[in-house]
Amino acid sequence: MSSRAHSAEHAVPVAAPAGVVYGLLADAVRWPVLLPSYVHVERVDRDVSGELLHVWDLPDGRVRRRRVRRVLYPEDRTVESQETDPALPGVLTRGTWSVALVDDGRCVLTLRRQRPTPVGREPQFVAVQEAFEAQLRADLAQIRDVAETWDRLDEVLLAFEESVRVSGAAELVYDFLYRIEDWADLISHVERTAVTEDLPGVQVADVDSCWIDGGTVTSRAVRLCFPAAGRIVHKEVVLPELLAGHTVEWSLVPDPSGLRVLCAHSVMLREAAVGPVLGPGATTADARHEVRAWLGRASAEALALAKWRAESALRHVG
Secondary structure: OEEEEEEEEEEEEEOOOHHHHHHHHHOHHHHHHHOOOEEEEEEEEEEOOEEEEEEEEOOOOOOEEEEEEEEEEOOOOEEEEEEEOOOOOOOEEEEEEEEEEEEOOEEEEEEEEEEEEEOOOHHHHHHHHHHHHHHHHHHHHHHHHHHOOHHHHHHHEEEEEEEEEEOOOHHHHHHHHHOHHHHHHOOOOEEEEEEEEEEOOEEEEEEEEEOOOOOEEEEEEEEEEEHHHOEEEEEEEEOOOOEEEEEEEEEEEEEOOEEEEEEEEEEEEOHHHHHHHHOOOOOHHHHHHHHHHHHHHHHHHHHHHHHHHHHHHHHHHO
16 A cells, blocks of 8 residues: 655756647657657557557666556647556556647747655655656656757768578577677777676677778667567767667568568657767768768678578578
């Protein structure tokens, strides 16, 4: 039983149309490339009464998984949610996002949250609540910052994929993609890797690799591994200067003719870095071209090696 309810409300003015801000709230699956603290969002169920999301985020630098039930009200530009924080098992948090119109180009984004204080766990609750409210403020600021680039989002966002068809065992392909710690010895553009896996299927990978300008860049990624589904989701949390957001999904798709292996990228460019990285006079279009070409080559190299290893093993067995 709970002794009382704790409520929090935070609001920020946003220099963007109300419809744009509501659209960002509604499209939670895109949050990982737009918002730094979100690793992955999956919509696992949807019906007339709402949707169920599985959300992986980084509230304190550690990966947290949540189940979030949401109901969307587009006419009112409101989203209601219910979730349980793993740090407080059994404690249900209710939230409401709302977007209030100011004029055609401005609105106010408000987030209200309410959760009960569990009896006998007040000290633990206070510590969790402080982190919780800090995350609320961070979420609001992140959504505001992205929304205020709304008129340029089509220019700074890009999505693309590379793929290869493999005549070999899916398990061998997946094993190669999973063992990123071996890539420095196998893939030419990868110079160093260091991987930790404190939770099963959740990897943190530090990677030194060649970059667009010919130098070396260090990145850090959180990788969520789903072997039964043949998928690995990869979110960069420390990025090259030119990128503001970058997610990757490796997926194995069997079909009657064999196995198709895909590498799908979603990227948000950092506009302020275009000139410093690519040189005076460089444009966002130049950055899109360079990033697409470099990431495409890197992905194609990894896919080709995965194909070769799987098919070589098959020939050896044969």
